[in-house]
Amino acid sequence: MATYSRLPGSVALITLHNPPVNALSAAVRQGIVDAVQRALKDPKVTSVVICGQNGKFCGGADIREFAGPMLGPPLVPMIHAIEAVDKPVAAAIEGVALGGGLELALACHYRIAHSKAVLGLPEVTLGLLPGAGGSQRLPRLIGLTAALDLITTGRHVSAAEALKLGVLDQVTDSNAVDLAVEFVRSVAGQPLDSRRLSTLPCPCPPDVDSLLDKVMSKVRQRSRGALAPVACVRALRAAASLPYAQGMEKERELMATLFNSGQARALQYAFFSQRVVGKWSLPSGARWDNSTARIISKAAVIGLGTMGRGIVVALALTGISVVAVETQEKQLAEASRVVPAMLQREAGRRRLATPPGVISFSSNLQDVSEVELVIEAVFEDMSLKLQVFKHLSSVCRPGTLLCSNTSGLDIDQLAAVTQSPGLVVGMHFFAPAHVMKLLEVVYGPRSSPEAVATAMQLGKRMGKVGVAVGNCPGFVGNRMLKPYLEQANFLLEEGATPRQVDEALEEFGFPMGVFRMSDLSGLDVGWRIRKEAGLTGPGVESTRTRQGRRYSPLPDQMCEAGRLGQKTGKGWYQYDGPGGRVARSDPWVHIFLETYRAEHGLVARSITLEEILERCLYALINEGFNILQDAVAAGPEDIDAIYVFGYGWPRHRGGPMFHADQVGLGRILQRLNQHSHPDVPHLKPSTLLRRLVAAGSPPVQKWREFINKERVHSQL
Numbered sequence: 001m002a003t004y005s006r007l008p009g010s011v012a013l014i015t016l017h018n019p020p021v022n023a024l025s026a027a028v029r030q031g032i033v034d035a036v037q038r039a040l041k042d043p044k045v046t047s048v049v050i051c052g053q054n055g056k057f058c059g060g061a062d063i064r065e066f067a068g069p070m071l072g073p074p075l076v077p078m079i080h081a082i083e084a085v086d087k088p089v090a091a092a093i094e095g096v097a098l099g100g101g102l103e104l105a106l107a108c109h110y111r112i113a114h115s116k117a118v119l120g121l122p123e124v125t126l127g128l129l130p131g132a133g134g135s136q137r138l139p140r141l142i143g144l145t146a147a148l149d150l151i152t153t154g155r156h157v158s159a160a161e162a163l164k165l166g167v168l169d170q171v172t173d174s175n176a177v178d179l180a181v182e183f184v185r186s187v188a189g190q191p192l193d194s195r196r197l198s199t200l201p202c203p204c205p206p207d208v209d210s211l212l213d214k215v216m217s218k219v220r221q222r223s224r225g226a227l228a229p230v231a232c233v234r235a236l237r238a239a240a241s242l243p244y245a246q247g248m249e250k251e252r253e254l255m256a257t258l259f260n261s262g263q264a265r266a267l268q269y270a271f272f273s274q275r276v277v278g279k280w281s282l283p284s285g286a287r288w289d290n291s292t293a294r295i296i297s298k299a300a301v302i303g304l305g306t307m308g309r310g311i312v313v314a315l316a317l318t319g320i321s322v323v324a325v326e327t328q329e330k331q332l333a334e335a336s337r338v339v340p341a342m343l344q345r346e347a348g349r350r351r352l353a354t355p356p357g358v359i360s361f362s363s364n365l366q367d368v369s370e371v372e373l374v375i376e377a378v379f380e381d382m383s384l385k386l387q388v389f390k391h392l393s394s395v396c397r398p399g400t401l402l403c404s405n406t407s408g409l410d411i412d413q414l415a416a417v418t419q420s421p422g423l424v425v426g427m428h429f430f431a432p433a434h435v436m437k438l439l440e441v442v443y444g445p446r447s448s449p450e451a452v453a454t455a456m457q458l459g460k461r462m463g464k465v466g467v468a469v470g471n472c473p474g475f476v477g478n479r480m481l482k483p484y485l486e487q488a489n490f491l492l493e494e495g496a497t498p499r500q501v502d503e504a505l506e507e508f509g510f511p512m513g514v515f516r517m518s519d520l521s522g523l524d525v526g527w528r529i530r531k532e533a534g535l536t537g538p539g540v541e542s543t544r545t546r547q548g549r550r551y552s553p554l555p556d557q558m559c560e561a562g563r564l565g566q567k568t569g570k571g572w573y574q575y576d577g578p579g580g581r582v583a584r585s586d587p588w589v590h591i592f593l594e595t596y597r598a599e600h601g602l603v604a605r606s607i608t609l610e611e612i613l614e615r616c617l618y619a620l621i622n623e624g625f626n627i628l629q630d631a632v633a634a635g636p637e638d639i640d641a642i643y644v645f646g647y648g649w650p651r652h653r654g655g656p657m658f659h660a661d662q663v664g665l666g667r668i669l670q671r672l673n674q675h676s677h678p679d680v681p682h683l684k685p686s687t688l689l690r691r692l693v694a695a696g697s698p699p700v701q702k703w704r705e706f707i708n709k710e711r712v713h714s715q716l
Ligand SMILES: CC(C)(COP(=O)(O)OP(=O)(O)OC[C@H]1O[C@@H](n2cnc3c(N)ncnc32)[C@H](O)[C@@H]1OP(=O)(O)O)[C@@H](O)C(=O)NCCC(=O)NCCSC(=O)/C=C/CCCCCCCCCCCCC(=O)O
Pocket: 020, 021, 023, 059, 060, 061, 062, 063, 064, 075, 076, 096, 098, 099, 100, 101, 122, 123, 126, 128, 129, 130, 131, 132, 255, 256, 259, 260, 272, 275, 276
């Protein structure tokens, strides 16, 4: 709702009440409509201030309402009515003015904000555009170029930047509501025409068409296949070229298409998934709201390879002091040179001051004795990690949390060699660790709620999306990746080329197909894991069935030929020398594949884009169902957040489990059955998938409840 009060003198104060962010629900909109009417009718009122309760102006339209029928007064006419008021109206912005919240403020004649406020039009991130006049008013206020940036990226800006851009009239370090009240009193009676943004022309650069074309191709490239950024540019083209009323008509038309699109549903699901994973729970009953996190101020990172360096920077950016340990002198010297530069660059990118002197480098493991938490990031080798954990357990003071950045090794085995297994968890970062948002927090059967809570809390401080997952080979992300990669290799055996597979996946929306990704991360990573698993290496027979299952030795043979990807200048593609970035098809690979097929009596067939997507994605999704069934992930949102934030799954497709729901569980089951083969167990439909289909394919939001019920009745 919204409350109306008349302040001493002649100012009406309208306060939005809808915790926690004063979203514009039907009740709030009704409250605003009523309060504005009251202010208009009251002859003693000469000016109006709109603010939000509890130091938050407004977080925008109520996203939860988008899923149902729209009730209450519509937003657009409400906002128009505010602009038309003939008494000065000011928005007093504290906390946030986002989306519809900022659009409400843009309808006001003046905008005054607290210096800590954050503003933005993030609708594009929800698959929408600023459809309450924002796409037409903002460019008229700050010019087309700046509006294009804010609206197509959805980025939040500080009050200082908003003031500079001209979004705000004043910024204060003290009470924004008091200042706004004082201000509107001072301007009461003054003409308002020039303050109504809908009446203003849109300031445009001379080469407006070329600017719009440039931005259009940029957004198409950046968010492949996403509808909303394209619609945002179209709405802004209308603002630049049409009178306001026609621009609004275009905005409405574009919004109607977006609003009902699957992409908007997917992006809104992704928004809520990100919040659901923060409310973690473990099978033991420990949860985010009944477990206490320790506040870490001193940490250590062991191993300063690529991952370790990124983790040091991520910790240092939060102000935590870090002891960075590397026992190899050469690596230590290089890290001591490179890490401070990385820190400075990343702080600059985030517009933060570089935290001074928070990192100390050492070659001595003994130097971690005083820290509260250690993150081990040494080479992915179990015996080495076991040695490090044993050593840490004796060096660190009792109670120190010991975390491993392993990407899939057994956390429980590491915990077992320490004196306090309860204090061991996995903190699986993704490269580059100071940039990538995902953090898998891996709990073993003995990890204490406090250890999980602390790792999750630390992740949050580092700006990560932390997802608590159970302990199994590969955890969630890499476990699901395995069948995906496996199918991609099988497709090569059967006649596809790396480019064909990659193009299908990139067309789907991945920033990079599986083979380009493999070239980037290095083919030797998987090679080493397969060697450890006894799947390849000296003494292993070169057959296409290993350990009782279909196996493709293609990636091993690539490694044996020295083709490790970008770092060697050759992998599934060829590059302009080692470290090259531009992937070109390589005739060598085609001959290699032809020779391989001939050797194994395989006849290449033509493979459709549809088959590539089904084989790769449905195999991955099927493993997702197995993971839910095994309770390694608490719900589909956990899996989806992992894939969106860590594996390049296109956000506008919600995540693999959301995608399965959209495609239809019945169809996924039918296609898996079709592609299934006794020696490819990853394609055997999971029991959970079968049971969901048998239960009438409930929507993804109901799966958690379904799984819990099935578990109680021992059906899973
Ligand atoms: C920065 C935040 C605001 C706060 O962050 P933080 O403090 O970290 O807290 P969170 O954990 O994120 O959030 C706390 C809880 O609040 C919930 N929340 C947050 N924002 C909203 C919201 N806007 N609506 C609902 N709920 C919200 C959040 O989920 C948490 O609750 P829980 O833990 O999950 O229970 C941060 O939250 C944030 O960034 N929020 C989102 C801000 C945002 O994106 N705002 C834009 C929203 S979209 C919008 O405003 C659109 C405006 C134009 C709409 C025009 C409407 C016209 C419709 C017409 C359609 C016509 C077509 C029909 C045609 C036809 O069918 O015929």
